[in-house]
Amino acid sequence: MEQQLDYAAVRAAADRIAGAVRPAAVVPAAEGLWYALEHLQHTGSFKARGAHNFLAAHHRAGTLPDAGVTIASGGNAGLACAWAARAHAVPATVFLPVNAPRVKVDRLRGYGAEVRLVGDRYAGALAACEEFAAGSGALSSHAYDHPLIAAGAGTLLDEIRAGLPGLDTVVVAVGGGGLFAGIATAAREHGVRVVAVEPENCRALNAALAADRPVDVTVDSVAADSLGATRVSVDALAAARHEGVRSVLVPDHAITAARRALWDEHRLVVEAAAATALAAVRTAGQPLGAKVAVVLCGANTDPGDLATAPAPH
Incomplete structure (x- = not known):
């Protein structure tokens, strides 16, 4: 089954996942700023969109094997x-x-x-996953580097536009690039900056x-559990080269402060990856647009550490 990431793929994904995922709510946060509450999605993150699209596409094509699907991921992608x-x-x-946390194992089994x-590092689990797929016939999935996964994530952009007419800028955190690639593909269709x-x-x-x-990078951040990809996808790099896309870096202390601010000001509990997007808005020094939506992409986190996090300045 051939796949490519374009706006037609995003629209096809929207058809496949309709009724299976929760439409994103868009709520006002401040003048010119809105939050897309994707952390309320099934499994606690946007990953549900891509995972459902991936399996639905194979099901409709008759290529979903009885052996099912396999993935190496103890994070949001595995849950989805x-x-x-x-x-x-x-x-x-x-x-x-x-050494995966017991809470993740229990949630997956749930x-x-x-x-x-298998093994004490992700690489060992990935190798075992690939061996299992080859031997069992199970369909191998990926956390972010697949057009169907990215297209599913990209469905979020049109839902944000529906809830916020006149949207001109969307702010999104980037790890391996699946969410960004999908959103940027849809945003380009409508002239929305990313x-x-x-x-x-x-x-x-x-x-x-x-x-x-794409090059390998070191990973060291409070948001590394979700954004700690060592290499970005080819589709994400291609999307980032288009006009209307801006790459921004933020320090860990700004991420921690943004996460705490979401709790203190709005009683929203999100993971550090979601706070990473907001940190760019809070540290920009000037508005990023007239109508800006920040994607709060996930909430798989321990809310207990909010009590000890430093208060935002």
């Missing part, structure tokens, strides 16, 4: 994959390092996934733009 597999009544086999703990935000020490997209190709 397990959730989507349950919706399509196929098995999900998720590979994690042996969605009906078979969890296999601000792609990364932590200073998790800068896979920013580094790829500087090198004019």
Whole structure:
């Protein structure tokens, strides 16, 4: 089954996931600023969109095997994959390092996934996942680097536009680039500007733009659990090269302050990745646009640490 990431793919994804995901709510936050509450999505992040689109596309094409789907990810992508597999009544086999947090393992099993703990690093779990896919015939999924995954994530942009007519700028955090690539593809269709935000020490997209190709980067940030990809996708780099896209880096202290501000000012609990997008707005020094939407992309976090986080200045 051939796939490419373009606006037609995003519209096809919207058709496939309709009724299966929660439409994004868009709420006012301040003058000229709105929040897209995607952290309220099934499984606690935007990843549900891409995972459901990926499996639905294969189901409609008759290429979804009885062996189901497999992925190496203990984070948001793994949860979304397990959730989507349950919706399509196929098995999900998720590979994690042996030191994966028990809470993640339990949540995955709660969605009906078979969890296999292999090695002490992600690379070991990924190798085992690839071996399992080759031997079992299970469909191999990816956390972000696939056109169907990115297109599913991109459906969020049109929902934001529907809730906020006149939208001119969307601000989104970037890890491996699936969400950014999908949103930027849809935004380009409508002349909406995109601000792609990364932590200073998790800068896979920013580094790829500087090198004019995807390159490996070191990962060290409070948002590394969600944004800690060592290399950005080819589709994300291609999307970032278009006019109307701006790459921005923010320090960890600004991310922590933005996350705390969301709680203090709005009683919104989000993970550090979602706060990364808001940090760009708070540190910009000038408005990023006349009608700006910040994507709050996920909420899989421990709210207990908000009590000890430093108050925003």
